[in-house]
Amino acid sequence: MLILRSLKLESNHAYGISQFLQKQSDSEFLVDNGSLYPALQRLLQCEWISAQWKTSPNGRRARYYSLTPAGRKQLVKATSKWQRFALAMERILAPEG
Amino acid sequence: MRQWRSKMARALGRRRNLASELQQEMDAHLQFLIDENLERGMAPEEARTAARRHFGNQTTVRERSFESWQFPTFESFLQDLRFAARGIWRARVFSLIVILTLAVGIGANTAIFSAVYAVLLKPLPFPSGERLVWLGESSAKASGISVTWINFQHWRMENHTFESMAAFENDDLTLTGRGQAVLTHAGVVTRDFFRLTGSRPIMGRLFTASDDESQSSATVVVVTRAFWAETLSADPQIIGKTVTLNGTAYSVIGVLARDPGFFLPPVDYYLPFRPSVAQVSKRDAHEWMRVLGLVKPGVTLSQARADLDTIMQRLAQADPGPESDHRAFAEFLTEQRTGDLRRVFVLLMASVCLILVLACANIGGLLLIRMTTRAREMAIRTAIGAGRRRLARQLLTETLLITLVGGAFGIALAGFGLRAIEVLGPRDIPRLSEANLNQPVLIFALALTLAVALVCSLVPLVSSEKVNLTILLKESSTGSGNSRVGNALRGGLVIAEIAVAVILLFTSGILLRSLWAAENLNPGFEPKQLLALELQLPALPYKSDERILDFYARLEAALRAQPGVESVGAVNCPPAAGDCRDWWYSVMERPTPGPQDVPVTLINMADAAYFRTMRIPLVAGRAFSDEERAAGPTVAVINEEIARAWWKDLRSALGQHIKVGGPYMEGPVIEIVGVAANVPQIGLDSPPLPEIYLPAAQRADAAMVVMIRTKGSPESMIATVRQTLASIDDNVPMQSLKTADTWLGATLVQRRFTTLLLVLFAAIAVVLASIGCYGVFNYWVSCRRQEIAIRMAMGAGTLAILRRTGRQVVRLGAIGLVVGLAGSWGASRWLNSLVFGVSTHDPVIFSSAALAAFLIVSLSAAIPLRRATQIAPIEALHET
Numbered sequence: 022m023l024i025l026r027s028l029k030l031e032s033n034h035a036y037g038i039s040q041f042l043q044k045q046s047d048s049e050f051l052v053d054n055g056s057l058y059p060a061l062q063r064l065l066q067c068e069w070i071s072a073q074w075k076t077s078p079n080g081r082r083a084r085y086y087s088l089t090p091a092g093r094k095q096l097v098k099a100t101s102k103w104q105r106f107a108l109a110m111e112r113i114l115a116p117e118g
Numbered sequence: 119m120r121q122w123r124s125k126m127a128r129a130l131g132r133r134r135n136l137a138s139e140l141q142q143e144m145d146a147h148l149q150f151l152i153d154e155n156l157e158r159g160m161a162p163e164e165a166r167t168a169a170r171r172h173f174g175n176q177t178t179v180r181e182r183s184f185e186s187w188q189f190p191t192f193e194s195f196l197q198d199l200r201f202a203a204r205g206i207w208r209a210r211v212f213s214l215i216v217i218l219t220l221a222v223g224i225g226a227n228t229a230i231f232s233a234v235y236a237v238l239l240k241p242l243p244f245p246s247g248e249r250l251v252w253l254g255e256s257s258a259k260a261s262g263i264s265v266t267w268i269n270f271q272h273w274r275m276e277n278h279t280f281e282s283m284a285a286f287e288n289d290d291l292t293l294t295g296r297g298q299a300v301l302t303h304a305g306v307v308t309r310d311f312f313r314l315t316g317s318r319p320i321m322g323r324l325f326t327a328s329d330d331e332s333q334s335s336a337t338v339v340v341v342t343r344a345f346w347a348e349t350l351s352a353d354p355q356i357i358g359k360t361v362t363l364n365g366t367a368y369s370v371i372g373v374l375a376r377d378p379g380f381f382l383p384p385v386d387y388y389l390p391f392r393p394s395v396a397q398v399s400k401r402d403a404h405e406w407m408r409v410l411g412l413v414k415p416g417v418t419l420s421q422a423r424a425d426l427d428t429i430m431q432r433l434a435q436a437d438p439g440p441e442s443d444h445r446a447f448a449e450f451l452t453e454q455r456t457g458d459l460r461r462v463f464v465l466l467m468a469s470v471c472l473i474l475v476l477a478c479a480n481i482g483g484l485l486l487i488r489m490t491t492r493a494r495e496m497a498i499r500t501a502i503g504a505g506r507r508r509l510a511r512q513l514l515t516e517t518l519l520i521t522l523v524g525g526a527f528g529i530a531l532a533g534f535g536l537r538a539i540e541v542l543g544p545r546d547i548p549r550l551s552e553a554n555l556n557q558p559v560l561i562f563a564l565a566l567t568l569a570v571a572l573v574c575s576l577v578p579l580v581s582s583e584k585v586n587l588t589i590l591l592k593e594s595s596t597g598s599g600n601s602r603v604g605n606a607l608r609g610g611l612v613i614a615e616i617a618v619a620v621i622l623l624f625t626s627g628i629l630l631r632s633l634w635a636a637e638n639l640n641p642g643f644e645p646k647q648l649l650a651l652e653l654q655l656p657a658l659p660y661k662s663d664e665r666i667l668d669f670y671a672r673l674e675a676a677l678r679a680q681p682g683v684e685s686v687g688a689v690n691c692p693p694a695a696g697d698c699r700d701w702w703y704s705v706m707e708r709p710t711p712g713p714q715d716v717p718v719t720l721i722n723m724a725d726a727a728y729f730r731t732m733r734i735p736l737v738a739g740r741a742f743s744d745e746e747r748a749a750g751p752t753v754a755v756i757n758e759e760i761a762r763a764w765w766k767d768l769r770s771a772l773g774q775h776i777k778v779g780g781p782y783m784e785g786p787v788i789e790i791v792g793v794a795a796n797v798p799q800i801g802l803d804s805p806p807l808p809e810i811y812l813p814a815a816q817r818a819d820a821a822m823v824v825m826i827r828t829k830g831s832p833e834s835m836i837a838t839v840r841q842t843l844a845s846i847d848d849n850v851p852m853q854s855l856k857t858a859d860t861w862l863g864a865t866l867v868q869r870r871f872t873t874l875l876l877v878l879f880a881a882i883a884v885v886l887a888s889i890g891c892y893g894v895f896n897y898w899v900s901c902r903r904q905e906i907a908i909r910m911a912m913g914a915g916t917l918a919i920l921r922r923t924g925r926q927v928v929r930l931g932a933i934g935l936v937v938g939l940a941g942s943w944g945a946s947r948w949l950n951s952l953v954f955g956v957s958t959h960d961p962v963i964f965s966s967a968a969l970a971a972f973l974i975v976s977l978s979a980a981i982p983l984r985r986a987t988q989i990a991p992i993e994a995l996h997e998t
Contacts, residue, residue: 035143036150054147054174058140058183079153083146084139 024060025088025096028070032087034077035061061086069095140183148173194508198515206520212488213520215889216481220524220570222882223477225531226470228555228563230875232536233543234463235562236553238456243379245316246412251422252454253283253409256447258714260700263447264404267397272429273409273446279417279425284311285391287406288381291363292656292851296349301654301851302363304339305385312340312388314412315378322357322372329371329390338390339368342377345386361387365658380410382548401433402441410451423448440782443714455548461951462872469625469879472618474570476883479618480890481574483611485517487897517575518568525567529555532563542874544867608894613934616971619880619887620938624967625945626880628953629873631963635955636803636866641693642795644733647684648825648858649832650692651839655820655850663748663818669847670814670822674727676842677826682835684827687727688814691720692823692858693797694865698722702780703810705764706787716780719760719808720799723817729755729794731827737761738768739792746813753813755792760808768793776810788812801865803954825858832857872952884974891978895927899982906986907994916987923986924979931975935968942967 027033027041038061039052064070069092075085088096151169152162160168173179206213241247254262255269265273265285274283289304305311309325317324320343329338339361341350350356350370360367368389377384396403413422426446434442453460489496496509536553543550660666674686691698702716711717728734729741737758746753754776758768765771771790779785796806814822828835836855843852899906906919914922946958956963 034146034150036147055179055182058144058179062183077150081146081149081153082142083150084143 024057024064024086025069025092025099028086028088028092029096032073032075032085034083034085036083038086064092067095068092137180140180144173144176144179195511195515198512199519201512202516202519205516206523209488212484216484216520217524217527219477219480219886219889220521220567221527221531222886223470223474224525224528224563224566224570225535226879226882227474227566228529228532228559229535229539230463230466230470231562232532232555232559233539233550233553234467235556235559236549237459237547238463239558240549240552242452242455243316244314244451248450248452249281249413249415250314250451251280251411251413251419252449252451253411253426254447255404255441255444257441257444260718261447262449264407265409266401266403266405267393267407268401268403269430269433269444270407270409272433273411273426276429277422277425279413279422281412281414282310282314283409283411284308284314285407285409286311286380287391287408288385289389290654292654292658292849293349293361293363294365294656294849295362299656299849299851300349301656301853302345302349302387303381303383303385304363305381305388306391307388308391311380311410312378314410315380317378318375319372320375321354322370324372325388325390337366337368338371339363339387340372340374341370341387342374342385344377344384346373349386364656401437402439411448419448419450440713458951459547462868465625465949465952466872466875466879469622469876472622473879473882473886474566476615476618476886476890478570478573479611479614480886480893481570483608483890483893485574486607486611487893489513514571514575518571521567521571521574525563525570528567529560529563542871544871547868608897609930612891612894612930613937615887615890616931616934616975617938617941619883619974620935620967620971621941621945622876622880622883623970624938624942624963625949626873626876627963627966628946628949628956628958628960629869629876631956631960632803632952632954633866633869633873636869639798639802639955641802641862642734642797643693645858645862647828647830647832648732649828649835649839649855650858650861651824651826651843651855652853653822653824653843653850654853657820660820666818666820667815669850670725670824673824673843673846674725676846677824677839680835680838680842682829682838684829685727685731686824686826687729687731688725688822688824689728689732690723690814690819690822691799692825692861693799694801694862695823696800701778701785702783704777704780706775706777708764710781713782716782717763717808719810721778722799722809722811723814723819723822724755724811725814728811728825731825732797733827734797735795737793737795739772739790741792741794742811742813742815746815748816748818750816752786752788752816753791754788755794755811756790757794757806757809757811758796759806760810761793763808778810802862803866803869869954884970888974888978891975892981895979895982896985898926899923899986902986903989903994906989907991910989911991911995919987920983923983927975927979927983931972931979934975935971938971939964939968 024038024042027038027045033041035054035057039054039057042050042052061070064086065072068089070086071089073085073087074082077083148166148169151172152165155165155168156162170176242250244250252262253265253273255265256262264287267285270283270285273280277283284307286305286307289306290301291304293300293302307325309327309329311317312324319340322340324340325338329336341356341361346352346356350361353359356370356373358369358371360369362368374388391407394403394405397405411422413419423446426448430445434444456463499509533555536555539553540551655666655669660669670688674688677683677686697720700718700720703719704711704716724742726742726744726746729736736755738761739755741755742753756771756776761768761771765774771793774790775787776790777785777787794811796809798804799807799809826832826835826839839855840852843850902923906923909919909922942964943959950958
């Protein structure tokens with residue numbers, strides 16, 4: 022889901038995705054490449070993202086991933102599900118404080 | 119789902135592409151990292167190293183990415199399979215033994231099962247065949263005797279449990295007017311027969327109510343397709359034409375699409391059942407008619423029987439007669455068809471099952487031994503991270519693969535076996551020839567193979583239950599596997615193998631002795647140099663007794679005139695021909711028996727020269743003479759069996775009188791003039807039955823077997839006999855012409871076949887058991903090399919070593935023998951009906967089986983024990 026989110030605005034390559042996730046989470050999440058690559062492959066298999074070779078702004082050839090319409094739908098679904106879950110967690114945890 | 123689909127597409131197509139793409143992508147990723155590091159001011163070499171470190175293990179990333187494209191379970195299964203194949207190939211001798219053992223076990227089971235399936239299990243080829251019931255009458259003395267026409271009519275009209283009923287009987291008629299006269303076989307049936315057996319015409323029609331009318335004079339016939347194609351030359355215009363049977367023209371009204379195969383042996387055509395005048399008027403006019411009934415769904419056999427019995431009781435009250443005690447006899451057609459065969463086939467099936475048990479035990483034992491030698495391999499695998507489940511799966515795959523290979527060989531073997539059964543098997547077992555490797559049989563073989571695989575792979579799994587890694591790795595390979603569980607299992611295997619071998623040896627031994635007894639039975643006559651010519655005179659022109667007698671007299675005279683013929687005599691029912699006819703009788707000079715106690719005897723007709731030609735000794739009195747005439751005083755020769763039943767001194771039987779039919783039936787009173795030695799009338803392997811011979815001159819029969827005693831070899835006279843018959847009357851069809859030896863031997867074909875199979879199975883069992891025991895003993899000695907070496911080094915002599923190692927062998931052998939003998943004792947009770955001429959508890963056979971088991975154990979233990987004594991202590995101790 023996090024990968025899908027990172028691709029919501031623009032397509033990106035694997036390195037970019039790991040950078041993005043690290044930055045957005047204030048380095049809370051350190052993305053392990055051993056998890057990132059298999060995850061990307063799985064998303065490809067589900068046809069939620071598509072891949073393309075492009076040249077990056079600094080002139081390097083890289084594989085750019087972008088969301089497919091199905092992926093967009095999945096992101097919405099997963100996001101709302103997560104939000105409901107997070108909200109529930111919050112409610113349970115909140116009264117203590 | 120979508121994921122799976124794209125995986126499949128990928129799996130089938132572009133896997134290589136994936137690898138290079140991933141590599142490029144990772145390279146790009148690294149490059150980004152390097153760029154970033156360079157920007158931070160690192161030296162290029164340092165930047166690369168740092169980038170690599172930051173990226174992590176490339177190989178892991180690659181592997182795990184690939185994994186997401188794979189079917190892990192499936193691919194690891196393939197891997198297991200490859201590994202298993204390699205393992206099997208590596209241990210070639212082991213694998214070959216396992217595969218051969220399995221092939222024998224599964225092959226024997228599959229072949230016998232396909233025979234059992236064809237003969238016993240396969241549904242009869244009739245619609246609702248499972249509800250068809252074979253009906254007869256039964257009296258106090260006999261069951262399944264013929265049904266009388268009047269009873270049949272009452273049953274048919276008044277029952278509440280049957281959907282429909284049809285009467286049937288056999289008849290033989292001579293076909294003339296189409297080349298040489300031939301004897302043809304008819305099924306004589308009422309019209310419902312066709313509906314019950316699901317027969318349809320391809321041409322014309324079947325019998326209708328008007329054909330069934332007893333008053334109807336039209337003579338019609340429905341022919342089978344085979345008869346139409348072969349004898350009637352497949353004439354498409356045959357309907358309405360006539361065939362001449364026994365001199366009467368029958369018009370063909372229909373041709374059957376398919377012969378229902380109800381009559382055994384098959385018939386050529388069907389005639390409508392026309393009861394005789396006697397049958398219509400008298401309730402006790404028995405002929406040969408039996409009834410086929412279709413019970414309503416859900417009706418049990420006993421309900422149907424009770425229903426018919428009520429009718430019989432009502433009839434007995436309304437019209438009391440000598441047969442008032444007769445009741446209905448009912449048996450499902452499926453059971454009636456197989457009868458005694460069930461026992462034989464269950465015996466064969468049980469034997470092959472035991473063989474399979476042996477095969478399983480052997481393979482289990484072998485696997486166990488292999489497992490213990492592989493224990494270190496397994497321990498190492500566990501140590502480097504293979505899970506218990508993964509190991510178990512690997513072992514299971516290996517066993518499964520080798521079992522499947524064995525099973526495939528087994529099925530091939532079964533194919534050969536079936537061909538052998540087809541060639542060697544007795545012809546009189548219905549539907550045996552239909553046995554083949556059909557779908558149910560193949561399913562059975564597959565299920566059997568899988569079951570064997572599971573059982574066999576369980577053995578090593580159970581024994582590896584408590585593998586202690588550290589101990590195993592430390593221990594030397596020879597010492598491992600000496601666990602308590604393993605020892606008990608191996609001991610159990612030896613016991614089971616010996617027990618099974620003993621049981622099979624006993625069973626085959628007792629059947630072998632029965633066969634021996636039957637083959638060497640003194641038949642009561644001299645079967646060498648004897649030809650039997652079986653004749654059935656056509657009803658036209660042999661209408662009267664005079665004509666029949668005249669024909670046989672002329673034939674015998676002509677045969678006697680041939681050089682090379684010593685003597686000629688005729689009989690109605692030769693030895694081993696079966697029960698041609700039996701009837702009640704009583705002895706006039708003795709108290710009249712009660713209606714329930716009237717004895718039954720076989721009735722046979724013989725001419726004056728019969729006893730002399732056969733060399734059947736006359737124990738008392740005389741044989742028939744040519745003086746016996748139809749008009750003269752009626753006389754009889756009785757056999758020893760019947761004479762001993764009534765008279766202590768056989769000579770005192772002479773001059774006494776027998777009333778044929780017993781005191782309650784009409785029948786002639788005849789004087790006993792002679793007592794003849796017993797001959798096996800039913801078959802060589804059946805006990806003698808009471809028998810009365812009547813002179814053929816006083817009771818003529820168109821069907822006779824002319825026995826010809828030759829001076830030289832009987833085979834050389836066959837052509838002469840044929841010519842002589844043709845010179846007397848060209849139109850008399852010859853039923854058969856064979857030597858008395860063949861004639862007698864035919865009754866033993868089935869017994870020979872069963873015995874042959876069982877002896878074969880016992881031989882297989884002995885071989886398997888020996889191999890199995892040898893394997894286990896040999897393994898023991900290997901395991902104890904060091905122990906023995908130490909003992910020897912300490913001064914133990916050969917004898918002491920032998921005593922120690924041999925003790926275990928002897929103990930296991932003794933237990934196996936006891937279990938086996940107990941099993942044999944149990945089996946022997948059950949074998950009773952198959953045994954002939956020997957006690958089922960024959961001590962000779964028991965002791966031979968025990969001796970054989972002793973030999974198995976000692977032979978299979980000899981080499982390992984010898985090896986034990988040959989161990990060189992120094993070498994063995996240095997081996998560790």
